[in-house]
Amino acid sequence: MDVSQCLRILTGALASCALAFAGQEQTGSPEAVAATKPEKFGAIDPQVWVTTGSVVPALELPRVDGSGVFDLASLHGKKVLLIQFASW
C-alpha cells in the first residue's frame, strides 16, 4: 500500500466517523450538561487563518446550495484559496 492509498483510507474513515458522530442519538440530558464542569468548547482558534505556518484544522460543513457536505481534507494535494466572507 502506498502513501496516497493510506491517506485516502484515513481521510475516508475519519469523515465517516464524523458523519456517524453527527447522527448519533444524544446520550446526555440538558440537566446532565448543567451538572458538570464547563470545559473549553466551541470553535477553532481564529489565529489559524491568519498565521503563516498554521496547520489547517479539520472542517466539514454543508454547502450553502444544499448539495451535500464538503470536507476540507478532500483538497489535499492542491493549493487552496479559502475565502471566509458573508453576502451581507
Place this chain on the structure above:
Amino acid sequence: MPVWHEKTKELVASGRLAIVGITQEQHPDRCALYAQWQGFDFPILWDPFGLTGLSVVPVITGINELGVVDLVRPHPRKFQKQFLDWFKGPVPDGVPAGRSGFLVGRPELGSFVPSEESKGLVHVNDARRAISRLVLGGPSTPTIDSDVGTLEAWAKRTGRAKDRFHAGVARRLRYDGPSARAEDFQVAADAWHAALAADPNQYIWRRRIQQWGPRLDKPYAFYDWVPKAIEQIRGRGEAPRRLAVPLSGSEVANKNQAVPAPVGEAAEPDPKGLLARDSGGLVQVETATLLHTGIAGRKMRTPPGSSQVHVTLRPRGGAKWSNDTEPPVLWLPVPKGWVAARSLHTFPGPTAGDGALTAPLRVDFEVSTPTIPLGPPKEGAPPALDSTLSGYVTYSICLPDGTCVFRRQDVEVTIPLPEPPSFGDD
C-alpha cells in the same frame, strides 16, 4: 469575492488551485442566491455557528498542498506579485515535523475541542453533537428541540459568550423551521445581545443582530442586492434560488435613506372592539424586538437609536390564509414622545407557491423610545417609562373546512429599556 473568482478562473480550470468559500450567515439561502448571481462555481460552506472562530470577515487564506497556511490576507491588487508568486512556489515535499495538515486527515473532531481537559466528558459531546446535527440538518433537524435545550443548558452552565451565541443560533434555526415556537426569535436575539455584551469586538455576532435590527444601527444595507440579483438571474433565463425565509424589511433597510417620517394617521380598524376574538387560536402572534447594538457592554440611560419590532402571524391547526380578501393589519399606536412612522401596519399577503397559504406573514418596523434623562431618578419625577405597547391584529383566516372568518387578536410589544444607573455612573 467576485474579484478573486475572476482572477483565478484559469488557475482553477488547470486543476492546481481550488477555491472554497465559508460564510458565517444564519441562512444559507441568501449566500446561495448571491453565488448564483455572481456565477461562483466553487463550493461555499455554511457556518452559522461561527465554528471557524473568526470575529470579522472577509478573511482570505492561501493554503498549501499539505494543509498548511502559507499566504495570509492576499490583496487582489497584488495578484501578480503576491498571489502568483505564492501559487507558483515549490510544492512542499513533506509534512512539517510534528504537524498534521488536512493532507493526513482530520484530527478527530479536534476542531471543536482545543483543550485536553475536555476530552472524554459526555456533556461536551452532547453540545458538540447538537451543533453537528443542527449544521447538517438545519431548521428541519428531527432532534432540534433537544438540541436547542442542550445548547441553552450548556450556555447557562458555562456563561461564556460563545456558547450563548450558539444557543441563539439554534433558537433562530428552530424559528425558521416546522418546530418554531412563538418565543424563539426573541430568545435568540436576547442570547445574541448577551453574547455581544460580553465580547463587543465580535463583529460577526454584531452583524447577526443588526441583520434584523433598526436601520440606524446598520453599517450598510445587508441584503439590498437581492432584488437586483433576482432580476438579473431571470434576465439570464435562469430560475433564481428561492429564499426559504423571506427577507424582512430590516434586512434591506439602508441607514442612509431618509428617516421615515410619521405619516398621516390611518383610521383604526376596530376602535370599539366589536370584532370577534380569535378564541380558537387559529393564528399565533409572535413578536420580537431587536435593539440597537450600541447597548452592548455599556451602561446607558438613553437607548441609542431605535428598535426594530418584528410581528409574525402563523396559522395553526390547519387554518389557512384567505387569498382573496384584504391582508391582515396590525394596529399599534405609540405613546406620546415615542416615534413610529405609522400606527397601522399592513402585512404582505400570501405569496404564490406551495404552502403559501399556511406560511407565516410578517411585518417589521422601527420604534424609537423617548430620551431618558441621565442620572438617578429625581424625587417627584414621573414614573418609569412603560415600555409595553398595546395593540391588535385583524385578519381573515379560513378554517380547515373552508369557512373563512374575520378575527381580532390583541398584541403586546415590549421594548426593553436600559436599567437606571446606580449613583456614580454616567
